[in-house]
Amino acid sequence: EIVMTQSPATLSVSPGERATLSCRASQSVSSNLAWYQQKPGQAPRLLIYGASTRATGIPARFSGSGSGTEFTLTISSLQSEDFAVYYCQQYNNWPTFGQGTKVEIK
């Protein structure tokens, strides 16, 4: 099983600031990586697939990068609605998720 490790566990950011979230795979997953956003009591929402392709309707302030074992999700200017938990998921082998990064208001 490919283990996905996200860092940091919690990120405290002020509205309008940039947030950078990391995701590392225990072995190469090529570009087979997705990012999801989850708010309390809600289902996950797809943000990024193919490591860097924004899903339909996702604002341009969300961007993904990386390949192999190192990936980054960047939120260029945090809006109030962006405070949530973010998960990465690899789909190169049996799908596995990271443990999540909580983005909270500083």
Next chain:
Amino acid sequence: QVQLVQSGAEVKKPGASVKVSCKASGYTFTSYGISWVRQAPGQGLEWMGWISAYNGNTNYAQKLQGRVTMTTDTSTSTAYMELRSLRSDDTAVYYCARLPIVGATWADYWGQGTLVTVSS
């Protein structure tokens, strides 16, 4: 618009079975797959498996083999997930989600989730 609407919360005793439904609308059901993902209280996400709504082919997580069955009813555009021999650690919110591309195992639209509580 694409919608996946799941059945309501369930409370089951250990050893029982549960069957969760997921009714799809807003797209051609048989052109996509449906995956099931669960989330234990306060925990992360776990991929349980998926089913092709086109031909019914399934792929299950090894840890759930023998206890889980995923099916579809194309006449009603509904997917089902049955989990048997329930244990307390099966307590979780169960999500269905659409797989947007044949062979892809990432999900673009999700149901609202169904809480399954296993308790004696």
